[in-house]
Amino acid sequence: MKNxxxxxxxxxxxxxxxxxxxxxxxYWLSGANKPRCLIVPEQPWQGFINKADEPRWRTLxxxxxxxxxxxxxxxxxxxxxxVALYVYKQSLWQxxxxxxxxxxxxxLEADIRSCDRYLMERYIRGGMAARANDxxxxxxxxxxxxxxxxxxxxxxxxxxxxxxYSIAFYSNADKRVLMIGEPPLQPSADYLHFxxxxxxxxxxxxxxxxxxxxxxxxxxxxxxxxxxxxERRAKAHGLRLSLGRDxxxxxxxGKAGPGRECNICGRLVLDxxxxxxxxxxxxxxxxxxxxxxxxxxxxxxxxxxxxxMGEIEHNFHHDKPALAHYNLKDCELVWRIFEKTKLLEFIxxxxxxxxxxxxxxxGSVAAFTFRYLPQLHRAGFIAPTxxxxxxxxxxxxxxxxxxxxxxxxxxxxxxxxxYPSIIRSFLIDPMGMVTGAxxxxxxxxxxxxxxxxxxxxxCLPAIVTELAQQREQAKLANDKPLSQAIKILMNSFxxxxxxAGCRFHHPxxxxxxxxxxxxxxxxxxxxxxxxxxxxxxxxTDSTFVHVGDHLSSEQAAVIGPSLVELVNRNWNIELQQxxxxxxxxxxxxxxxxxxxxxxxxxSEKGSKKRYVGAVADGEQLQLTxxxxxxxxxxxxxxxxxxxxxxxxxWFTHQPIKPLIKALVAQxxxxxxxxxxxxxxxxxxxxxxxQANAPHVYAANQANSKLGRNRYxxxxxxxxxxxxxxxxxxxxxxxxxxxxxxxxxxxRPIVEPILALxxxxxxxxxxxxxxxxx
Numbered sequence: 001m002k003n004x005x006x007x008x009x010x011x012x013x014x015x016x017x018x019x020x021x022x023x024x025x026x027y028w029l030s031g032a033n034k035p036r037c038l039i040v041p042e043q044p045w046q047g048f049i050n051k052a053d054e055p056r057w058r059t060l061x062x063x064x065x066x067x068x069x070x071x072x073x074x075x076x077x078x079x080x081x082x083v084a085l086y087v088y089k090q091s092l093w094q095x096x097x098x099x100x101x102x103x104x105x106x107x108l109e110a111d112i113r114s115c116d117r118y119l120m121e122r123y124i125r126g127g128m129a130a131r132a133n134d135x136x137x138x139x140x141x142x143x144x145x146x147x148x149x150x151x152x153x154x155x156x157x158x159x160x161x162x163x164x165y166s167i168a169f170y171s172n173a174d175k176r177v178l179m180i181g182e183p184p185l186q187p188s189a190d191y192l193h194f195x196x197x198x199x200x201x202x203x204x205x206x207x208x209x210x211x212x213x214x215x216x217x218x219x220x221x222x223x224x225x226x227x228x229x230x231e232r233r234a235k236a237h238g239l240r241l242s243l244g245r246d247x248x249x250x251x252x253x254g255k256a257g258p259g260r261e262c263n264i265c266g267r268l269v270l271d272x273x274x275x276x277x278x279x280x281x282x283x284x285x286x287x288x289x290x291x292x293x294x295x296x297x298x299x300x301x302x303x304x305x306x307x308x309m310g311e312i313e314h315n316f317h318h319d320k321p322a323l324a325h326y327n328l329k330d331c332e333l334v335w336r337i338f339e340k341t342k343l344l345e346f347i348x349x350x351x352x353x354x355x356x357x358x359x360x361x362x363g364s365v366a367a368f369t370f371r372y373l374p375q376l377h378r379a380g381f382i383a384p385t386x387x388x389x390x391x392x393x394x395x396x397x398x399x400x401x402x403x404x405x406x407x408x409x410x411x412x413x414x415x416x417x418x419y420p421s422i423i424r425s426f427l428i429d430p431m432g433m434v435t436g437a438x439x440x441x442x443x444x445x446x447x448x449x450x451x452x453x454x455x456x457x458x459c460l461p462a463i464v465t466e467l468a469q470q471r472e473q474a475k476l477a478n479d480k481p482l483s484q485a486i487k488i489l490m491n492s493f494x495x496x497x498x499x500a501g502c503r504f505h506h507p508x509x510x511x512x513x514x515x516x517x518x519x520x521x522x523x524x525x526x527x528x529x530x531x532x533x534x535x536x537x538x539x540t541d542s543t544f545v546h547v548g549d550h551l552s553s554e555q556a557a558v559i560g561p562s563l564v565e566l567v568n569r570n571w572n573i574e575l576q577q578x579x580x581x582x583x584x585x586x587x588x589x590x591x592x593x594x595x596x597x598x599x600x601x602x603s604e605k606g607s608k609k610r611y612v613g614a615v616a617d618g619e620q621l622q623l624t625x626x627x628x629x630x631x632x633x634x635x636x637x638x639x640x641x642x643x644x645x646x647x648x649x650w651f652t653h654q655p656i657k658p659l660i661k662a663l664v665a666q667x668x669x670x671x672x673x674x675x676x677x678x679x680x681x682x683x684x685x686x687x688x689x690q691a692n693a694p695h696v697y698a699a700n701q702a703n704s705k706l707g708r709n710r711y712x713x714x715x716x717x718x719x720x721x722x723x724x725x726x727x728x729x730x731x732x733x734x735x736x737x738x739x740x741x742x743x744x745x746x747r748p749i750v751e752p753i754l755a756l757x758x759x760x761x762x763x764x765x766x767x768x769x770x771x772x773x
Contacts, residue, residue, distance in 0.1 A: 007036050008129035008143040010348065010358065012215055012266055016043075016115040022066075022088035025115045027137075028245065028266040029128060030149040030215040035245065035266060038130055040118060040137045044086035045093040047100075047110035048074070048382045051081040060099055066092055074377065076108060077384045077434045108382045112373075119355060120370050121377070126351035126358065144352070148344060149215035149268065153331040156226045157316070157323060160309050164198050164233055165316045166323060167205050170331030173212050177324040178204050184320070192324045199237050202230065209243055216268030216359070220288045220334055223262035223269050228252075243267065259360040268359040270347065272334050278361055279346050279484060285681065285716055292333045295340050301329040346481035353467070353482075353489055364492035365502045372430075372504070375459040381431050386503040394498050394510035397540035398518040400525070402597050402606030406756060407536065408549040409556035410595035410613065413528075413564060415520070416585045418541035420464045420490040422516045424583035425575060430497070430504040432458030445580065447512035455579070464490060465583070517541070520584065523574075524567055531563065537597060539609060542589070553593055553616060560588035590615060592624070594651040598752035614651045621651055638667070638675035639745040650753055657764060660750050664765055667746070668738050673720075676736050676745075677729055681716045694726035695719060702728035 009029035016023045025040040049057055054069065061067050066089040074082045085107075087093045100107035119125070122140055129143035153170040166179035176191045180201055183194045195201050219226055227243075227250055234241040241249050245266030250256075256263035263269070273286045283291055289299040302308055315323035338344055351358040355370035373383055415421065422428065427445050436444050436454040444452040467486050474483040496502045498510030521543065525535045528545055537544040547559045567586045575582040592613035600607045610627035623644060642663055650656050666672050680695040686703075689696045698719035699711035711717050711728070719726045720736050721744075727734040747761050754761055 004131055004133045004138065006129065007031060007038065007132055008127065008145060009036065009147075010145050010149050010215075011119075011124075011126060011128055011351070012149070012268055012358065013263070014115045014119070014357065015265075016113060018090040023114050025118055027115070027128065027130075029130075030145075030147075032145070032147040035213070035215065036132075036135070037245070037266065038132050038135055038137050040140075042088070043114050043118065044068075044088050045090075045096075045110075045114065046087075046112075046117065047085050047096070048072075048076070048082045048106075048108040049085055050076070050106055051083050053105050054083055056103070056105070057085070060096075061092075064092060065089075074380050074382050076106065076382050077430075079434070079438070082108070082382050106385065108385055109373075111386060112369075116355075116370070121374050123374065125353065125355035125370065126348060149348075150213075151216045151218050151268075151270075151338075151344065152212065152214040153335040153338075154217050154219045154222055154226055155327055155330040155334070156229060157312055157327045158229060159313060159316075162229055162232070164201055164229070165312070166327050167201060167230075168324075168327040168331045169208060169212075170328060170335050171212070171214065173214075174208075175328065175331075176208075177327050178208070179320055179324055179327075181316075181320055188321050189324060191328060192321060194320075198233060199239065202234050202237065202239055202241070205230070206242060213245070214267065216270055217264070218270045218272060218334055218338055220272050220330070222271050224271075227262055227264075227269070257357065257360065258366070259362045260357065263359075270344075270359055272337055272343070274361050275343050275347060276337075276341065278350075278488075279341065279343065279481075280488070281341065285679070287716060288330060288333060291337060296333065296336055298333075300333070301326045342481045346485055349479075349482040349485040350488075353470070353485055364489075365496050365499060367489060368493060368496045368502065368504070371463055372459060375463065376431055379431060379457065379459055381434070384503050386501075394507050395514045395518070397514060398521040398538060399540070399608050400521070400535070400538035402608060402611075403534070403536040403546075404597045404599045404604075404606035407546045407595045407597075408593060409547050409551050409553070410536065410592040411545045411547055411556065411560045411563070412589040412592065412613075413524075413543045413545060413560065413567070414587050414589040415541040416587050417468065417487070417490060418517055418520070418584075419494040419513050420468065421583040421585065422513050422520070423464050423493065424461045424468070425580060426512070426516055427453045427455060427458050427461050427580070428497075428509060428512050429453060429458035429460040430506065430509060432460070433506065433509060445578070447508060448515040449508050449511045451508035451512045453512075460493070464493065468583075520571075524586070527567055527570055528563055531566070533559070533563070537606070537611070544595075544611075546595075553591070556593075557591050560591060564588050590624075594621065596647070596752075599755070601748070601751075612647050614647070621648060623647055623651075634678070634680060636676055636678055636741070636745055638672055638741065639749060641675065642746065643749045646749060646753070656750075656753065657759075660746070660764065663746065664742055667741055670736075670738075673736055676720060676741055677718050678721070678726075679716060679718045682711060682713055685713045686711070694721065698726035698728045701726075702730050706730065 007029060009031040012028040012030050015026050017026065021042045023043040023045065025043055027038050029036045029038065057069065066087065068086045070084045070086065072082060072084050076082055087096055097107065097110060124140060124142050127143035127145045128140055130140040131138045151171060155168045157165045159165065164180070166177050168177045169175065176193060178193050178195055178201055180197060181194050195204050231241045231250060243250060243264045248265045251263045253261060276286070283294060293299045302311060312323060315326070347358055354363065354367035356363045356366045376383060426447070428447065432453040433451055435457040436452040439454050443455050445455055447453055467490050471483050471486040474486065494510060494513045497505060498507065499505055517540065521538050524543055525538060528535055528543065534546045535543055536546050545563065547556050564586050571584045572582045593616045594614040596612045598607050598610055599605060612628060613624045614621040628643060646656060646659065649659055678695070682695065682699060686696060686700055695717050699717045703709055703711055718729045720729060720734050721740045722734050723737045751761050754764070
């Protein structure tokens with residue numbers, strides 16, 4: 001048609017609204033040149049009913065307009081024929097839902113939003129290409145946009161009472177700070193712009209968004225703090241914080257949609273803290289200063305980090321350019337963290353493979369549904385209704401009893417994506433379990449706990465295979481964000497199939513994955529030990545093989561690939577005999593030249609999920625700690641650093657007793673007080689804590705002494721243990737209880753090593769510690 005145009009871009013948002021002629025589906029796209037809002041008019045609410053119930057439904061709907069029952073060739077999971085129901089009036093749809101509930105009649109897939117269904121049935125995920133006429137979509141298909149959505153990093157500064165001082169914006173298009181105050185006589189930085197008061201500041205912010213029109217907002221706690229405070233201050237002045245591209249205000253929590261704290265129409269809201277966690281980044285603290293130092297080597301533009309709020313308030317009244325620099329620097333740090341970690345690329349890749357909203361956190365169940373449902377429909381099945389029925393737990397991953405002790409030359413062999421590989425190899429699938437239950441024996445694949453899967457009718461194995469192939473391509477192309485996004489999605493499938501929040505959940509599905517994993521790990525161990533090697537530990541998908549203390553590093557390293565080849569060949573043969581194709585792939589992960597598996601404290605039994613391994617790197621050893629103190633953020637720097645030194649010395653056959661004695665002496669002499677500080681974040685309001693844990697006690701004492709609410713939910717408190725309890729380091733007179741640190745921080749680290757030689761910690765230090773210890 002004459003007015004038709006082709007539009008493609010990233011899906012920034014989707015929603016639906018009722019009209020007199022059905023639903024209007026609304027999609028916001030980030031185009032390469034400008035954003036577009038496209039609609040699909042006159043769409044129905046949709047559900048599926050049992051064909052046997054059709055007469056009752058026709059009786060209900062008789063005499064009313066705006067509905068249609070359409071024959072389809074599909075069945076539910078109880079193999080009953082289905083009929084599609086389409087409704088074009090909201091009031092009638094509400095009546096339909098009530099009738100189904102009251103009469104206890106199945107109305108399948110009625111909870112799936114039409115704006116989601118439209119995309120998933122067309123395999124549109126993340127990017128869309130649409131043929132549109134006057135903003136109405138005529139046809140749509142998947143797209144893979146190459147441009148990046150236009151972002152802005154936002155940060156605000158305010159008083160301790162939440163009164164706005166300034167707002168900073170950092171983007172490719174503009175870098176500026178809007179600040180309340182009179183312009184100085186001398187010219188200030190060109191990015192600093194002054195406004196008269198708080199109302200003018202809010203209006204200038206809205207003007208900035210209208211002028212620069214970003215596709216998304218990034219920041220640090222940007223929704224829960226920055227946008228929330230902007231809205232509170234706007235309401236206080238009787239203003240609308242109309243940040244939406246349609247002039248709407250932010251929507252919060254439930255109204256924003258599942259997995260989204262805040263929704264701004266036509267714009268993404270991306271919190272750096274939550275998205276780093278979603279991408280599986282780990283930091284001792286997710287405070288911006290700490291993350292910036294770890295990733296970028298620099299932190300906030302602040303001279304007094306212990307009294308940051310005091311410095312902000314002082315600079316607002318006495319040095320506004322300094323506050324502007326601090327404000328903009330925070331924005332810059334967030335921007336550079338996103339760039340350094342390729343966080344936006346990860347978010348876009350995740351959207352492309354899952355189909356869920358780009359700024360939605362979590363959503364593993366929704367992602368599974370988005371990928372699985374259209375395949376299920378094409379196979380002739382309708383999904384079951386989501387229920388709140390409790391689900392029996394399935395067994396967890398296989399964890400073998402460990403052999404404690406010190407070893408040389410331990411090889412770690414890992415199954416690559418074990419649970420997804422089990423799904424592929426043994427054809428585990430919700431629909432496949434339905435069809436397998438009624439199939440003849442020759443078409444069944446045995447699962448666990450009575451599950452049987454069909455050899456030919458299944459969807460999930462093909463989905464996992466496609467994702468695995470895409471991940472291999474991403475690895476070859478060094479596309480780490482896409483590879484990580486696919487890995488997270490594939491690994492979520494097991495949990496989804498065992499979660500009550502998923503409409504496809506069933507304990508037999510999850511158990512057929514985990515118990516098969518147990519079987520695979522046990523059989524793999526038998527094959528390895530038949531070769532004369534000792535398996536000393538196994539955990540979910542990893543097997544630890546001791547190949548012999550007498551070998552050289554070169555000899556030990558050769559054994560790894562040979563064991564991998566043996567096990568993979570055996571699994572191929574094993575599955576061929578079952579008429580299946582193996583996707584199981586064991587990989588040679590690492591070679592620990594030194595390895596230590598401690599015992600459970602107070603027992604001779606080997607621990608689980610705790611070990612230390614050392615990889616030779618020239619004359620140095622690269623240490624790997626699993627579950628030990630050095631990887632725990634709630635231990636002091638003293639403990640974490642000393643554990644590294646201790647194992648370096650022990651593994652290289654240096655004497656460790658003098659090292660231990662020297663450390664204790666330094667602690668008692670007060671030479672290491674800076675390393676005795678505990679650090680912990682307050683995750684709740686102080687009054688919500690039932691137990692008076694040390695960090696809570698220290699925070700309460702500090703607040704009482706300082707006469708203000710310095711420590712609150714979200715704060716990180718640094719404290720010492722003294723003879724009178726935990727004390728925040730604000731109290732410069734606090735004296736550490738050195739016996740506490742020796743007993744609680746040093747003893748647990750050294751005792752597992754001393755126990756191997758029959759030594760005793762107290763006897764070793766008897767002369768140093770005195771009779772009072």
